[in-house]
Amino acid sequence: MINFFKKKVNDYPDYWQEYENSFNKKPIEDPSLVRFVVLDTETTGFDYLNDRILCIGALSLVNKNIALNQSLELFLKQDHYNAETAKIHGILKNGGTSCISEGAAMKELLGFLQNAVIVAHHAIFDITMINRALERNGLPRLKNKVLDTSNLYKKTLLNSNVFKKKEHYSLDELAEKFDISQKDRHTAMGDAYITAIAFLKIRSRLKGKGQLQLKDLLKMG
Amino acid sequence: MKNTISHRVADFLKNFPPFNVLGQTDLETLAQEITIVYKEKDSVIFAENDEPHPHFYVVNKGAVALKKGLDKSIMDMCDEGDIFGLRPLMAQENYKMTAKAHEESILYAIPINIFKPYAQRNIAVGNFLIESFASNTRNPYSKSHRGKLYDEVPDLNPVAPDTQVLDLQSVQYSKKLVTCTATTSAKTIAKRMTEKKVGAMLVVKDKMPIGIITDKDLRNNIVTGKYPITTMARDIMVSPVITYNKHMTITQAQMAMMKSNISHLCITKDGTPNSKAIGILSKHDVMVALGNNPAVLIKAINRAKKIKSIKQIRKSITQLLQDYLDQNIPIKLTTKIISELNDACVKQIIKLSLEEMPTKPPVKFAWLALGSQGRSEQLLQTDQDNALVFENVPEDRLIETTDYFLKLSKLINKGLFDIGYDYCPAEMMASNPNWCLSLEEWKKTISQWIINPGTDEVLLSSIFFDYNITYGDVNLVNELSEHIFDATKKYPIFYLHLASGALQNPSPTGFFRQLLVEEDGEHKDSFDLKRRALMPLTDAARVLILSHSVKSINSTAERFEKLAELEPNNEEIFMACSYATRALLKFRTKHGLLHNDSGRYIAIEELTKEEKIKLKRTFKTIKEIQELVSIRFKVSNLLR
Numbered sequence: 079m080i081n082f083f084k085k086k087v088n089d090y091p092d093y094w095q096e097y098e099n100s101f102n103k104k105p106i107e108d109p110s111l112v113r114f115v116v117l118d119t120e121t122t123g124f125d126y127l128n129d130r131i132l133c134i135g136a137l138s139l140v141n142k143n144i145a146l147n148q149s150l151e152l153f154l155k156q157d158h159y160n161a162e163t164a165k166i167h168g169i170l171k172n173g174g175t176s177c178i179s180e181g182a183a184m185k186e187l188l189g190f191l192q193n194a195v196i197v198a199h200h201a202i203f204d205i206t207m208i209n210r211a212l213e214r215n216g217l218p219r220l221k222n223k224v225l226d227t228s229n230l231y232k233k234t235l236l237n238s239n240v241f242k243k244k245e246h247y248s249l250d251e252l253a254e255k256f257d258i259s260q261k262d263r264h265t266a267m268g269d270a271y272i273t274a275i276a277f278l279k280i281r282s283r284l285k286g287k288g289q290l291q292l293k294d295l296l297k298m299g
Numbered sequence: 300m301k302n303t304i305s306h307r308v309a310d311f312l313k314n315f316p317p318f319n320v321l322g323q324t325d326l327e328t329l330a331q332e333i334t335i336v337y338k339e340k341d342s343v344i345f346a347e348n349d350e351p352h353p354h355f356y357v358v359n360k361g362a363v364a365l366k367k368g369l370d371k372s373i374m375d376m377c378d379e380g381d382i383f384g385l386r387p388l389m390a391q392e393n394y395k396m397t398a399k400a401h402e403e404s405i406l407y408a409i410p411i412n413i414f415k416p417y418a419q420r421n422i423a424v425g426n427f428l429i430e431s432f433a434s435n436t437r438n439p440y441s442k443s444h445r446g447k448l449y450d451e452v453p454d455l456n457p458v459a460p461d462t463q464v465l466d467l468q469s470v471q472y473s474k475k476l477v478t479c480t481a482t483t484s485a486k487t488i489a490k491r492m493t494e495k496k497v498g499a500m501l502v503v504k505d506k507m508p509i510g511i512i513t514d515k516d517l518r519n520n521i522v523t524g525k526y527p528i529t530t531m532a533r534d535i536m537v538s539p540v541i542t543y544n545k546h547m548t549i550t551q552a553q554m555a556m557m558k559s560n561i562s563h564l565c566i567t568k569d570g571t572p573n574s575k576a577i578g579i580l581s582k583h584d585v586m587v588a589l590g591n592n593p594a595v596l597i598k599a600i601n602r603a604k605k606i607k608s609i610k611q612i613r614k615s616i617t618q619l620l621q622d623y624l625d626q627n628i629p630i631k632l633t634t635k636i637i638s639e640l641n642d643a644c645v646k647q648i649i650k651l652s653l654e655e656m657p658t659k660p661p662v663k664f665a666w667l668a669l670g671s672q673g674r675s676e677q678l679l680q681t682d683q684d685n686a687l688v689f690e691n692v693p694e695d696r697l698i699e700t701t702d703y704f705l706k707l708s709k710l711i712n713k714g715l716f717d718i719g720y721d722y723c724p725a726e727m728m729a730s731n732p733n734w735c736l737s738l739e740e741w742k743k744t745i746s747q748w749i750i751n752p753g754t755d756e757v758l759l760s761s762i763f764f765d766y767n768i769t770y771g772d773v774n775l776v777n778e779l780s781e782h783i784f785d786a787t788k789k790y791p792i793f794y795l796h797l798a799s800g801a802l803q804n805p806s807p808t809g810f811f812r813q814l815l816v817e818e819d820g821e822h823k824d825s826f827d828l829k830r831r832a833l834m835p836l837t838d839a840a841r842v843l844i845l846s847h848s849v850k851s852i853n854s855t856a857e858r859f860e861k862l863a864e865l866e867p868n869n870e871e872i873f874m875a876c877s878y879a880t881r882a883l884l885k886f887r888t889k890h891g892l893l894h895n896d897s898g899r900y901i902a903i904e905e906l907t908k909e910e911k912i913k914l915k916r917t918f919k920t921i922k923e924i925q926e927l928v929s930i931r932f933k934v935s936n937l938l939r
Binding site: 135137142143144145146147149151235236254255257261262265267268271275278279282285 | 303304305333338339360713717722724821
């Protein structure tokens with residue numbers, strides 16, 4: 079039995095093993111020490127099966143600091159693309175910036191992520207898109223813990239009968255509420271930046287309810 | 300790594316010295332190494348005597364206060380684009396001041412080891428640094444050196460900027476020149492002066508000033524009939540022009556104007572009439588610089604063309620408020636003046652927003668301030684509560700009309716946010732479709748509240764019924780008030796609910812007459828001045844004044860005064876309430892200014908014995924007025 083498992087693990091490339099091993103470290107609870115990776119993906123569409131990732135933007139956030147020399151922006155080579163979405167995202171097929179294959183992008187992403195806590199807006203979409211890409215390259219799903227700024231934001235709102243919360247809040251609404259410049263909106267990196275600042279502001283507003291540990295955040299969103 | 304965000308950082312930095320002299324490639328390289336730092340309000344970035352960080356800071360958003368000494372007096376305030384914490388890094392010494400986030404801020408931390416080579420290689424950058432460091436020791440507060448590299452001030456005692464060293468500040472002149480040539484006709488000149496809202500026109504030749512024509516010259520020469528309206532500028536202009544260079548101080552400017560008995564000075568490149576004219580300085584500019592005078596501030600607000608400039612004026616208003624409190628000016632007067640000024644700011648924002656809209660409003664409307672703003676009791680900036688009412692329109696035009704006003708409200712709400720009024724957490728703002736209605740819709744909504752007064756309805760009406768018109772058509776508002784009086788007369792049960800709502804605030808003191816503090820949450824162990832002391836008075840005043848159908852008196856203290864007049868037998872208690880309200884408001888404002896917050900929560904241990912006694916004295920009054928309300932509206936114990 080043990081051999082069976084071992085064998086299976088060995089099938090994956092080294093970078094996956096390195097990624098997986100990073101989770102063996104004792105998890106950190108103090109949110110000021112935890113490494114968060116705030117990410118956003120731009121895709122050809124919203125279909126999990128047929129659409130592909132165009133671009134990934136990811137920022138590393140430790141103790142309320144975003145170091146720009148530790149960020150990741152990947153443009154992916156496309157086999158098929160949809161002219162409509164390309165218009166929105168302003169990324170043309172293989173245009174301008176250097177593009178890499180999906181497999182190479184996944185390698186870069188895993189190396190960057192390690193055991194960080196992922197933060198994204200409507201995270202389920204980005205995570206699923208990435209997991210599909212991993213699957214296509216013969217890799218398992220992401221193992222990271224995930225926080226969704228959309229859910230966290232709702233927790234900052236007043237609980238009152240006078241005021242009805244919405245089911246979903248868009249990134250635009252958050253940017254407006256928190257006065258974050260919407261420059262570079264609809265580029266993966268630009269959206270990741272808005273998400274990161276929104277995440278920081280949400281955390282400072284949630285703090286009113288006592289010092290937040292990571293597990294509290296995870297419970298909320 | 301080069302990416303979208305480092306581009307954005309570089310784009311921001313290139314607008315500010317010394318980064319503006321760096322080339323695009325250098326700037327991009329520098330930007331890639333920057334760390335973006337988020338700081339909550341009141342969090343410390345570095346403290347006095349701390350060892351220097353490996354980076355210095357540029358403010359991207361928000362504001363950072365530099366403080367010094369035991370009393371932590373503010374030495375300087377850094378805004379967007381200002382650099383701080385650089386000098387100790389260059390001099391390799393510890394920080395001489397404490398830097399604290401005055402507002403929620405985003406900073407760019409720039410590593411010194413990356414930046415230093417640029418300072419050494421690039422002469423312009425180096426000069427900028429030397430000049431700023433030098434000027435710091437000469438006069439660190441002067442406005443002309445603002446936004447540079449403050450950090451250390453060895454010989455000077457901390458003084459409040461804008462007051463004591465004001466005379467030595469350089470003047471802020473208007474850089475947008477309105478000029479004409481020697482052959483322009485008097486009529487054209489007058490037209491353009493009206494258009495540009497200026498009091499003087501500079502006559503130039505090859506960009507050099509050759510003469511000046513002021514309102515007074517036009518009056519004396521043209522309106523009197525001495526010259527025809529077609530006269531050319533050269534025949535009526537005053538010449539030569541008195542010129543100075545831009546480094547003149549406020550005192551110099553005042554002296555120059557008095558000496559030559561003129562109202563405008565021309566600023567030229569080298570200070571002589573033989574160089575390019577770069578600006579004009581009017582008596583008004585000097586007055587504004589001298590600052591804290593309500594009349595000047597109002598004028599400045601009405602002239603503001605940008606929301607950003609209103610934000611600056613708001614700072615002067617806060618300073619004025621502080622001065623009034625320090626000088627113990629009666630709070631009644633203080634409240635009036637500050638409310639007027641705040642009102643003027645909101646009005647100007649509405650005007651600017653209206654200009655921004657592609658079309659004029661389709662029908663008449665009115666902008667309502669709600670809550671404390673409506674009661675003219677908002678001295679410090681808190682959340683915004685507002686609503687919009689517009690004239691009734693036929694059914695088929697309702698959607699487009701509502702859309703128009705929602706768009707307008709969104710602009711106004713954003714404008715208010717930009718000058719420091721936070722968004723209302725419960726979204727009681729005109730950009731919320733529930734708070735932007737036609738007169739008919741509002742009447743329906745209010746009737747709903749009055750006929751079915753549940754807890755929510757009572758809460759909503761207690762916020763809404765303190766409305767006050769800030770801008771627009773007063774008839775709409777009067778009609779709304781009439782509707783409320785009619786409806787409440789028809790359904791007197793509403794008074795009972797409103798009254799019981801007024802009695803639901805928690806008691807300020809416990810069994811042993813000790814102050815009751817919050818037991819948990821963010822404000823644990825502090826006293827909630829708003830909920831436990833101010834709100835009971837405000838709520839009581841509202842229900843009593845409503846039952847007398849008195850409109851357009853909104854301030855709680857004034858409502859009690861009116862009640863004292865209407866019910867002479869209760870004069871004593873009502874006057875006591877009026878006094879208590881003012882005392883509490885002053886208390887709250889003082890604490891708010893001290894802590895740079897809304898002043899709602901008070902730390903008990905910070906109070907002096909005298910303050911505690913003062914506070915407790917008002918509680919007796921609160922208890923008495925609550926009893927009166929309870930008996931008058933027959934609020935049974937069961938309902939409470």
